[in-house]
Amino acid sequence: MTKVLMKGNEAIGEAAILAGCRHYFGHPMPPQSELLAYLAKRLPEVNGVFLQAENETAAIHMTYGAGSAGARVMTSSSSPGMSLFQEGISHMAGAEIPCVIADIMRGGPGLGNVSAAQADYWQAVKCGGHGDYRTIVFAPASVQEMIDMTISAFDYADRYRNPVVILADGVLAQMMEPVTLPAPTDHTPDSKKWALGNNFKEKKSGNYSTSIFKAKEELEEHNWGLYQKYQVISDHFRKDKPELTYEEYLCEDADIILTGYGIIARVLQTVVEKCRKRGIKAGLLRPKTLWPFPVEAFQQYAETASMFLAVEMSCGQMVEDVKLALNGKKPVYFFGRAGGSVPSDFEIFNEVDKLAGRN
Amino acid sequence: MSAKVERIILAGFGGQGVLFLGRLLAEAALKADKNVSWVPSYGYEIHTPTANCSLIIAENQIASPMITVPDSVIAMNTPSLNKFSQKIKGGGMLMYNSSLIDRQEFRDDIRLVEIPATDMANDLGDPSLASLVMAGAYAKFSNLVTYEGVEEALRKLLEKQRIKEDEINLNIEALKQGFKYVEETRYMSGRYAHAVFRGI
Amino acid sequence: MAYEKDNSKILSETALHCQNNDYKIIHGIIVDTIEKLKLESSTIGVVSAGFSVFIKEPYLPDLSVAPQGRAPAVATGIKRVRPNCVVFTCQEDGDLASSGLSEIIHAANRGENITAIFINHATYSTADDQIPLGESPDEKPRLLTCSFGAADAANPPKIPEILATLDKPVYITRVALNIEDNVEQAKKAIYNAFKLQSENKGFSFVEVISPRAANDNDAIIEEQLQEYHKKVLEKFPVKTFKDTYNVDKP
Numbered sequence: 001m002t003k004v005l006m007k008g009n010e011a012i013g014e015a016a017i018l019a020g021c022r023h024y025f026g027h028p029m030p031p032q033s034e035l036l037a038y039l040a041k042r043l044p045e046v047n048g049v050f051l052q053a054e055n056e057t058a059a060i061h062m063t064y065g066a067g068s069a070g071a072r073v074m075t076s077s078s079s080p081g082m083s084l085f086q087e088g089i090s091h092m093a094g095a096e097i098p099c100v101i102a103d104i105m106r107g108g109p110g111l112g113n114v115s116a117a118q119a120d121y122w123q124a125v126k127c128g129g130h131g132d133y134r135t136i137v138f139a140p141a142s143v144q145e146m147i148d149m150t151i152s153a154f155d156y157a158d159r160y161r162n163p164v165v166i167l168a169d170g171v172l173a174q175m176m177e178p179v180t181l182p183a184p185t186d187h188t189p190d191s192k193k194w195a196l197g198n199n200f201k202e203k204k205s206g207n208y209s210t211s212i213f214k215a216k217e218e219l220e221e222h223n224w225g226l227y228q229k230y231q232v233i234s235d236h237f238r239k240d241k242p243e244l245t246y247e248e249y250l251c252e253d254a255d256i257i258l259t260g261y262g263i264i265a266r267v268l269q270t271v272v273e274k275c276r277k278r279g280i281k282a283g284l285l286r287p288k289t290l291w292p293f294p295v296e297a298f299q300q301y302a303e304t305a306s307m308f309l310a311v312e313m314s315c316g317q318m319v320e321d322v323k324l325a326l327n328g329k330k331p332v333y334f335f336g337r338a339g340g341s342v343p344s345d346f347e348i349f350n351e352v353d354k355l356a357g358r359n
Numbered sequence: 360m361s362a363k364v365e366r367i368i369l370a371g372f373g374g375q376g377v378l379f380l381g382r383l384l385a386e387a388a389l390k391a392d393k394n395v396s397w398v399p400s401y402g403y404e405i406h407t408p409t410a411n412c413s414l415i416i417a418e419n420q421i422a423s424p425m426i427t428v429p430d431s432v433i434a435m436n437t438p439s440l441n442k443f444s445q446k447i448k449g450g451g452m453l454m455y456n457s458s459l460i461d462r463q464e465f466r467d468d469i470r471l472v473e474i475p476a477t478d479m480a481n482d483l484g485d486p487s488l489a490s491l492v493m494a495g496a497y498a499k500f501s502n503l504v505t506y507e508g509v510e511e512a513l514r515k516l517l518e519k520q521r522i523k524e525d526e527i528n529l530n531i532e533a534l535k536q537g538f539k540y541v542e543e544t545r546y547m548s549g550r551y552a553h554a555v556f557r558g559i
Numbered sequence: 560m561a562y563e564k565d566n567s568k569i570l571s572e573t574a575l576h577c578q579n580n581d582y583k584i585i586h587g588i589i590v591d592t593i594e595k596l597k598l599e600s601s602t603i604g605v606v607s608a609g610f611s612v613f614i615k616e617p618y619l620p621d622l623s624v625a626p627q628g629r630a631p632a633v634a635t636g637i638k639r640v641r642p643n644c645v646v647f648t649c650q651e652d653g654d655l656a657s658s659g660l661s662e663i664i665h666a667a668n669r670g671e672n673i674t675a676i677f678i679n680h681a682t683y684s685t686a687d688d689q690i691p692l693g694e695s696p697d698e699k700p701r702l703l704t705c706s707f708g709a710a711d712a713a714n715p716p717k718i719p720e721i722l723a724t725l726d727k728p729v730y731i732t733r734v735a736l737n738i739e740d741n742v743e744q745a746k747k748a749i750y751n752a753f754k755l756q757s758e759n760k761g762f763s764f765v766e767v768i769s770p771r772a773a774n775d776n777d778a779i780i781e782e783q784l785q786e787y788h789k790k791v792l793e794k795f796p797v798k799t800f801k802d803t804y805n806v807d808k809p
Contacts, residue, residue, distance in 0.1 A: 003389060005385055005386055005389055005395070005397070023636070023639060023640060025635075025636060030401070030402055031401055049640075053632070053665075054662075054665040057629070057632075057662075058629075058632040058635075058661065058662055058665060059632075061625065061626065061629040061632035061633050062635045062636035064632075064633050064636060065605070065623065065625075065632065065633035065634060065636020065639075066637065066639060068623050068636075068637065069603070069636065069637045069640035069641050070640065071640040073640075088626070088629075113402070113403070114401070114402035114403070170401070170402075171398060174398065174399055174401050175397060175424055176382070176385060176396070176397040177396050177397070177421075177424070178389050178394070189640055196603050196621040196622075196637055196641070197601075197621060197637070197640070197641035197644045206619035206621040207621045207622075208621070208622050208624075209624065210622075210623070211624070263424075263425075266421075266422055266423045266424060266425075267422075267423040267425055269422035269423065270422040270423035342425055344425065344427040345423055345425075345427055
């Protein structure tokens with residue numbers, strides 16, 4: 001298959017189309033705006049609907065509407081817009097509406113800046129909306145993965161009737177790499193019996209989409225039902241598809257395991273290579289799904305490695321999940337850069353070098 | 360310059376075409392079956408005098424697409440040269456637009472390549488062709504892309520943008536002149552000559 | 560599928576909350592309209608979580624319960640997926656005119672081919688703890704807390720007047736339910752609005768003045784109510800503001 005050069009933002013858009021998504025509702029915000037520009041051009045070519053909403057709040061609720069009508073639907077934004085999405089995501093999780101949300105992280109809090117950051121891990125992974133809910137979170141580290149994971153995201157959203165988040169950063173979204181595009185899949189909203197506007201003739205009463213349960217007992221039943229679903233999702237990834245949840249590089253004999261997701265993982269691979277050349281036994285364990293978090297992979301190397309170093313473009317968010325996964329078995333250190341800076345391989349190497357000396 | 364990987368930072372004023380120049384070399388590299396990554400500066404940086412992109416062309420898989428120590432820097436203006444020239448790897452190359460950058464005291468451990476790109480572009484009638492002059496010149500030094508490859512990539516990119524044929528030919532002429540300038544001119548002389556010829 | 564909730568149970572539960580008389584009238588009109596236009600197999604309603612939840616056995620349209628204020632956006636999403644369905648929204652003043660002012664204005668401004676029914680209590684009263692029946696907007700509402708002043712808070716803007724300034728809506732009208740004639744007018748208006756949508760004409764909007772507290776009050780005095788109603792209609796006059804296709808003309 002021939003490779004084409006694509007920007008991360010465009011890759012997500014094209015992947016959505018390949019996954020059968022024909023509805024997109026969004027609002028431009030750098031560094032995610034090229035995704036809108038791309039879909040504004042591409043969706044009409046495939047008889048799809050592109051709608052630039054008045055704001056992110058409207059965009060997420062249009063997504064909610066389209067999802068509840070059975071469409072494969074996507075929205076996207078950058079960090080401040082993702083904050084506005086949280087209301088809709090909570091409602092969609094409660095009403096069990098599938099959708100895919102791409103969040104291209106930039107610096108925060110507040111307006112921050114448009115440079116790449118990873119400061120919204122908590123928001124995406126721990127869920128910034130209200131209520132007991134979970135969203136599957138994919139963390140691509142290359143433009144090719146932005147394609148592969150976006151397609152997976154649509155499949156999982158439909159399979160579990162749940163919002164799925166693609167969590168990437170400004171560098172990944174803006175960079176170009178060669179990619180291979182898979183064959184397109186078809187999808188029709190009519191395939192979902194539960195969807196609004198489906199099934200008018202067969203049913204006795206209307207299809208109903210809601211997240212309101214006025215009786216305490218009913219809501220509790222719903223809450224535990226959702227919890228059970230999240231367990232099933234977790235188990236599925238853990239048992240059936242561990243390869244979707246993490247990637248490892250030279251971890252078997254590693255003393256120090258570096259961990260990070262997204263663009264940082266790419267820098268970490270360079271750091272590991274450098275470490276190995278200098279005789280430091282470093283390895284890289286890269287989470288590809290942030291929820292479910294690849295807990296087993298960390299536990300496995302807790303037996304062999306002597307320490308872990310989490311590197312992030314934040315003041316330290318994922319590091320908490322690493323600590324939870326290791327449950328005190330091995331020390332976990334952190335190195336981060338914030339404000340939109342990508343840490344260089346040199347500064348991370350120096351950090352590893354220091355830690356290795358401590359060993 | 361290592362044969363297996365070329366890490367290039369291309370920088371200049373916004374509008375000087377450095378992002379396109381990087382894109383062009385990336386396309387040429389892809390056509391030549393190489394791995395490639397292209398990371399642009401964006402947002403407010405694109406409006407600064409040091410808009411830039413980081414281009415890596417490699418035989419093997421590319422780990423980090425970020426460049427801390429470039430093998431080459433292509434600088435289209437003085438602020439870019441000042442920002443990036445100190446970062447170049449020892450034995451690397453600084454190729455700069457001598458129409459807009461005054462010759463100054465440079466490091467002596469790198470290869471210097473002066474290209475009067477803006478002047479050459481003006482002679483062709485369009486100063487925005489300067490970045491293509493640089494692309495042609497770079498092709499002369501690259502181990503991973505060829506001039507023919509860059510020319511083909513340029514033609515395809517422009518055809519995709521529905522640029523008219525005579526306009527495309529003008530762009531290709533700029534590319535060719537950059538390449539020829541390096542081929543035919545003893546482009547550095549005097550006290551910098553030692554730097555120029557080292558490693559050639 | 561790991562888990563899927565049982566919708567039928569929820570429907571009967573929410574049905575209990577549709578006690579208000581005006582709702583029964585409005586829902587009745589909507590259902591009659593759907594039946595008259597033979598849209599039973601193609602209607603999707605978007606309602607809010609408050610008291611505009613919709614019910615009339617044996618017919619039930621497909622329904623989405625939208626978050627407060629967001630119904631026009633949700634309806635937009637649904638309509639774009641199901642252009643052959645008739646999609647209507649049903650919102651109250653606190654929902655449409657306060658929380659969701661942006662959504663309704665932009666849906667209208669896009670000329671989204673949906674029908675918006677706006678039940679205006681003229682007080683922003685939707686929940687139990689808001690203004691009780693019969694209280695004038697000029698008086699300080701007893702049950703509102705702290706800084707909520709009647710003049711500032713319980714004073715919805717004139718939405719049809721605002722929407723009528725936009726280019727794309729095709730039908731914008733205000734009706735009331737206080738007297739028989741007005742109820743007849745309301746029936747016609749809702750029928751027109753649905754019909755226009757089913758003919759793909761564009762955005763239609765019907766405001767229904769219903770100056771009641773959400774909960775029925777034991778102490779309703781009919782005279783008081785009529786008096787209050789008149790006062791409200793002085794501020795919100797019954798009128799058609801936009802009628803591109805002249806559907807209101809006899």
